[in-house]
Amino acid sequence: MNRITSVIALLVAGQAYASDIVFPNDGPIIFPDDPILNRLPDNQTNGLPVVTPLPLSIDDINNTMSAVFLSSLKESKAVAEELSEIGKNEGFTVKLTDDGELWAEDNKWMSADGTKIYRPAIALEGSDKDDLAAFTTALSSETQTPGSTGYLREGHHSLGQKEMFGVRSSNLDNAKVLAESIGAKIEKTISVIDGGNLLVGKKENGEPYAIVGRDSVLATTLLHNTLTPERIDVVRARLKTDNRLYYPPREVPPFGIVYGPDINVDIKLLELTGFIKKDANTTQKETQAENYRTRVYLTFSFNDFDTIDKIASELNIPVEQLNELMLLFNETHHTDFQFDLKDPNEIKKAEEFVKREIAKIKFVMAKKPLYSASAIQQIVNNMHFDVVEVTQTITQLQAGRYLNKDQSPLYKEEAAKKFLAMNELTKDIMAKELGVKRKNLAVVAQPAFHIDMHMRPLNAGEVMLNDPQTVLSLINVVMRNTPKTDPFYPELIKAKENLQKESRKYQPLYNKIAEQLAAIGLHVNRAPAVFHTGKRYVNFINGIVGHGTSGAYYITNASSFEPFNEAFAYYLQGQGITKTYFVGKADSKTVSGRGKDGENVAEFLLRRQGGLDCITTHIAQ
Known part of the structure; x- marks a missing residue:
């Protein structure tokens, strides 16, 4: 039976109900030695990056x-x-x-010799900027007493000012205009x-x-570590409360078409790609699917589609699994899956769609925070924490939507300590990147x-x-x-x-x-x-x-x-x-x-x- 008739045969046989689909291969269809994932930037695949000092122009009397x-x-x-x-x-x-x-x-x-122009790899803009402003102003209503913990720590934000640094991605991209005009090379920075x-x-x-x-230290820490468990937890809870993870079907024709992704589709794809364990219970499966959708919300952008297409082109998925996945998407009436699987001309497009969805999971689930958990924990273990500062940090993290208010006191305390430790890592990275001693x-x-x-x-x-x-x-x-x-x-x-x-x-x-x-x-x-x-x-x-x-x-x-x-x-x-x-x-x-x-x-x-x-x-x- 050829590729096209096998799909049509399944449809005709009435085997297209998602709940009845049985996948022949119990193992994951994605393998850990995937070449695309090995080519992702350091801040998406492993812990701390290698930092190269930047020979910067100076601003004092030595400026010739x-x-x-x-x-x-x-x-x-x-x-x-x-x-x-x-x-x-x-x-x-x-x-x-x-x-x-x-x-x-x-x-x-600018570099000192003009051969390089440096710009941040990530822009502080949009909701990220709003969240950081909420973080920095969270303590402004408290009395600022000289000598007290946190006294004017956030500078003018401590006095209620929300004005925040940060330029849009489009402005950062414009740095290339000067680079091209003087023959300089653009280099993107962690800082x-x-x-x-x-x-x-x-x-x-x-x-x-x-x-x-200080705002730049906070922004570097937070923007490069959007996928910490604490951040995923709080954003997932918010999206779920706002009904923005998965949407109910419309009750008017065409019936069954959903406005957003379907959780059962995500669960099946995550099982097949090895991101949900075989022995996971229903709650664990649904939580992992919701975490995946939260990761998409936090990290995925239109700029990633070229990478997704590349990953999809390298996938080698068994025909039987590809058939079943197409039928799963078809029967759940996934909003973007608009293909007639009885039309031979549509099947190739349907295959490409499914491969892109699998590639998207590979890409998003491979991303990690810039700072490894072990590096953070090492600092936590050796750092002295002020009890008041930890409490204040919890308040700030909650205000900036970086920490779930419904979590236990112990969870919040640990999250605050981790955040303070991450800021120390940021300072270490900045010092190295700026070419100065800590x-x-x-x-x-x-x-x-x-x-x-x-x-x-x-x-x-x-x-x-x-x-x-x-x-x-x-x-x-x-x-x-x-x-x-x-x-x-x-x-x-x-x-x-x-x-x-x-x-x-x-x-x-x-x-x-x-x-x-x-x-x-x-x-x-x-x-x-x-x-x-x-x-x-x-x-x-x-x-x-x-x-x-x-x-x-x-x-x-x-x-x-x-x-x-x-x-x-x-x-x-x-x-x-x-x-x-x-x-x-x-x-x-x-x-x-x-x-x-x-x-x-x-x-x-x-x-x-x-x-x-x-x-x-x-x-x-």
Whole structure:
């Protein structure tokens, strides 16, 4: 009997009821030495990956910048013109790219020599971003008492701010535009860090250090470990409650067609592929099928279909089993199985469909968390846990939908300890990937969505950190030297009022960050750098520091009120920076029509929560 007539014969014989199908082969139809699975990335097939240090461009006085890159959008183009003039004096060139990315540093980091461009392998976006925001703000209603466990651990999130770093996958993909234009190679990183959440410098002894915002540590841990038992458990429970795993049949013609996958089909496929044991009971079978569907929800995307097709093409399934599977799909009226098995021309398509479903199971079930259970447990066994921190972590994990609230207290405690251990592994991986010793990695509380809006490496071993009290001193000096009749004077009054309010709220956070920087041996210079007057934003810290033809220099965002620029340049002289350039001076309305009256380009960018460093990337030895 040939392939086509065998299927039709089964249909005619009335053997198409799913509950009556008996499969001739008791063993799994998928074998462990499958070549496709051996070619999956490390983070999908085994434990900890091999990490290669990245030779990154640096951000401090050792930055001998040779090239700066910006997008060709109107605002960045206007700044590029000013940078080009500065470059003639300091020995660097300026290049525009047509990638449409105003915030040029968000989706990439540059290697020191410009031969490589790094970007995260995974994007923090969509519901993942929402879940992390819920995690980080979960303790914001608690009183933040200095010295207490968890005090301002989550930075501005501890104060109720949900703003989170993270760019979309499409933005990450745009990093290739610059790479192609300069002949650089794209490399994807384990570390999930926006360019603005990473700062690199050198200590006085020449050792490199890196400063990373805590949000990036959390995102790296969570995004690379979506398939932990705890995460699968909580998502499965949620999907089941929302009736989003398996849907009931419609009661109107065509009857029996389901809106989603059928659990009995999944169970049979999982049995055949060896992912359900022969002696499993009904509850165990249904749980495994639900876990599989949860895995699909958590990890499967349209980008995986090419891999699925490749796996399907390599499958060798016995004819009898393939026949029975097609009949199973046919009789359960699987939504996507729309083939007439009495039509010889449709059978080949039906076969391909079934093979793809089997390949999908192979692919999804082969995926694992990045961190192996043994590596996590080893840290758990050797780590001291603060009881209050564990309790707080349970609250955060539940808020972010990473932990099932209905589980036992012991289960939750163990899950929290595992999560804290995973963060330690993340820090180890980040240190290796960023090319610094673990002791030279500073993970700081987020002062905002990006750390580079509030701190900047300066001289060797020194970091400039915004400080509200120091800003207030600058405002007072400027006010004393500005006539009350000056049209800008009311803005000075407003700036002082804003600072007095914000200082009470944010000064403790800056103090905490200063402690975290000092903990790795960095000297902190408190800077008068970030404030707003009500009408305009000022940020002198989101700039570029380097060493060029004229010696040490600093390039930053221009204020349209010149006394502010002069006061900050005077501050920098005390730090040994004698040459300061202010850019973004052009009128924003004239440049693009998107600005406000009296607002320059730099102030327009700052109002949109970015500055000079945000719209540039650079090559620096």
